[in-house]
Amino acid sequence: MTKSLTPHKDKTLFTPGPLTTSSSVKEAMLTDCSSRGVFFIDLIKNIRQELLSLSDVQSSNYTAILMQGSGTFGLESVITSTIAEEGHLLIIINGVYGRRAHKIAQTLKIENSVLEYNDDQVPDLEQIEYILKETPEITDVMVVHSETTAGILNPVNKIGKLVNKYQKNFIVDAVSSFGAVPIDIENWHIDFLVSSSNKCIEGVPGFSFVIAKKEALEKTAGRSRSLSLDLYSQWKGLEDNGQFRFTPPTHTLIAFNQALKELNQEGGIEQRMKRYQNNSKILIAAMKRLGFKPVLPSETQGWIITSFYYPDDPNFDFDILYQKLSELDFIIYPGSMSNLQCFRIGSIGRIFEQDIVKLVWAIEHSCQEMGLDLS
Ligand SMILES: Cc1ncc(COP(=O)(O)O)c(C=O)c1O
Numbered sequence: 001m002t003k004s005l006t007p008h009k010d011k012t013l014f015t016p017g018p019l020t021t022s023s024s025v026k027e028a029m030l031t032d033c034s035s036r037g038v039f040f041i042d043l044i045k046n047i048r049q050e051l052l053s054l055s056d057v058q059s060s061n062y063t064a065i066l067m068q069g070s071g072t073f074g075l076e077s078v079i080t081s082t083i084a085e086e087g088h089l090l091i092i093i094n095g096v097y098g099r100r101a102h103k104i105a106q107t108l109k110i111e112n113s114v115l116e117y118n119d120d121q122v123p124d125l126e127q128i129e130y131i132l133k134e135t136p137e138i139t140d141v142m143v144v145h146s147e148t149t150a151g152i153l154n155p156v157n158k159i160g161k162l163v164n165k166y167q168k169n170f171i172v173d174a175v176s177s178f179g180a181v182p183i184d185i186e187n188w189h190i191d192f193l194v195s196s197s198n199k200c201i202e203g204v205p206g207f208s209f210v211i212a213k214k215e216a217l218e219k220t221a222g223r224s225r226s227l228s229l230d231l232y233s234q235w236k237g238l239e240d241n242g243q244f245r246f247t248p249p250t251h252t253l254i255a256f257n258q259a260l261k262e263l264n265q266e267g268g269i270e271q272r273m274k275r276y277q278n279n280s281k282i283l284i285a286a287m288k289r290l291g292f293k294p295v296l297p298s299e300t301q302g303w304i305i306t307s308f309y310y311p312d313d314p315n316f317d318f319d320i321l322y323q324k325l326s327e328l329d330f331i332i333y334p335g336s337m338s339n340l341q342c343f344r345i346g347s348i349g350r351i352f353e354q355d356i357v358k359l360v361w362a363i364e365h366s367c368q369e370m371g372l373d374l375s
Contacts, residue, residue: 011329012355016148016176016305017198018205019349021259025203028258029251040250041242043257048238050260054178054269055185055193055211062185063217065210065235068249071175071196073229074208076104078171078192079142081224081231082216083110087139090131090168092159095119095149096336097173101142108225113138119150119337122300125158132166140169146177146304149336150295151344153181153302160188169216175199175208176304179263180272180348191216197252200272200304200348203259206252277303279347279356286360287345290367290374295342304348305333310341315371318343324366330359 013020033040044066051064067077079101083089089110091102094117105112115131117123123143132138141163145156156172163170169191174183178193179200185193193211197203210231217235224230228246237245266272280303284294287308295307310316318334321343325332335342345359367374 009329011326011331012351012359013331013349014345014347014351014359015331015333016344016346016348017196019198019202019346020351021202021204021255022262022350025255025259025262025350028255029204031251031254033250033254035248035250036243040248040253043253044238044242044244044248047253047257047260050264051209051211054260054263055183057185057211061214063212063214063235063239065212065231065238066244066248066253067208067210067229067231067234068206068244068246069208069229070205071173071194071199071208072100072104074194074196074210075101075173075175076108077208077226077229077231077234078194078210079104079110080108080226080229082169082171082192082220083140084223088112088135088137090115090135090138090141092123092128092141092143092154093117094121094123094152094154095144095147097144097147097149097175101144101173111137119147119340120152120295120300122152123154123159125155125162128159129162129165132162132168138166138168140171142171142173144173144175145183146174146181146302148176148305150307151302151305152296152300153177153304156190157184157188160190164189176348177302179269180276180304181302182269182273185211185213197256197259200276201256201259201263202348202350203256204252206249207256273303275352276347278353279303279351280306282353282356283345283347283360286356287363290360290364295337295340305344305346307335307337307340307342307344310343311372313372315373316367317370320370321363321366324369325359325362328362328366330362332359
């Protein structure tokens with residue numbers, strides 16, 4: 001047996017997903033069930049209803065569609081299935097996930113324009129309005145809500161107002177925000193919102209979901225450039241017999257149903273947001289005390305994930321810090337900002353104030369061992 005296949009021990013994940021989940025969510029998976037049976041069909045129905053209720057939208061106007069695969073599959077499903085053959089997608093980019101959406105559009109040979117900003121910059125509303133006004137061929141606009149690259153929370157409400165003013169379809173990547181950041185889908189004029197099972201709902205990986213405005217969705221029949229990622233057909237399948245068209249991730253869906261129950265028990269999105277905000281506040285204050293500087297100013301810093309600059313100390317080595325923390329059963333995340341030396345720590349998942357305190361203690365201890373001057 002290779003070293004990496006020795007028995008695994010749970011670690012606390014301070015990452016943006018997969019993330020730390022509750023024991024009850026993990027235990028919920030200890031069952032095998034038929035994907036065509038009544039239990040499972042009822043479970044799918046319940047998950048779809050719960051997602052609409054969390055979104056605070058009516059089932060007469062919106063629907064929740066579950067799609068196999070991670071967040072990227074959900075995003076690709078929306079892009080491939082909703083943009084017309086003669087459509088033109090504007091992608092607002094300020095991080096890796098905006099760039100990924102662009103790559104999806106390029107791969108699918110969808111006409112597109114981009115408005116690109118630095119990874120630590122908030123998109124400029126005047127520029128967005130200008131391009132919408134001057135480029136009438138644009139039919140669809142896409143933006144990431146919580147850009148997990150730096151941790152920025154983008155102003156989707158204000159962008160939505162402009163998208164609505166110019167009568168475009170609006171696609172929002174809410175993969176890392178849905179469940180812990182209030183999103184007013186209707187008033188922010190969102191036609192297709194995408195998120196996934198293993199982020200702020202605190203489920204395990206395996207599927208993504210789309211909250212779609214029926215009026216926009218109904219126009220997309222036959223547009224998909226893919227068979228398995230065809231959003232419209234997936235919706236019709238779920239509506240017709242309550243089932244997935246192809247093998248669903250049964251265990252993941254059962255775990256997700258449990259995670260939804262636990263989200264409601266915690267007090268819904270509002271209370272989950274408060275816990276994550278508290279995690280984030282304590283983390284930033286404690287890291288600052290150790291001398292680490294957050295990349296983002298407090299005005300644009302969201303509460304999902306925080307990027308910290310590498311300290312200006314020759315003894316600092318991120319790989320060594322990562323290894324030392326991992327040996328203490330804490331997992332943090334490398335940075336992914338273009339041209340910036342930074343690392344990231346997530347505040348989401350089944351983690352609480354005491355976990356953050358322990359993590360920061362472990363960071364301090366590891367930095368001391370590395371010979372960093374933390375005075
Ligand atoms: C904002 C955002 N969009 C998309 C994705 C891609 O999701 P996945 O890695 O599940 O495909 C992520 C993953 O972290 C994300 O944070």
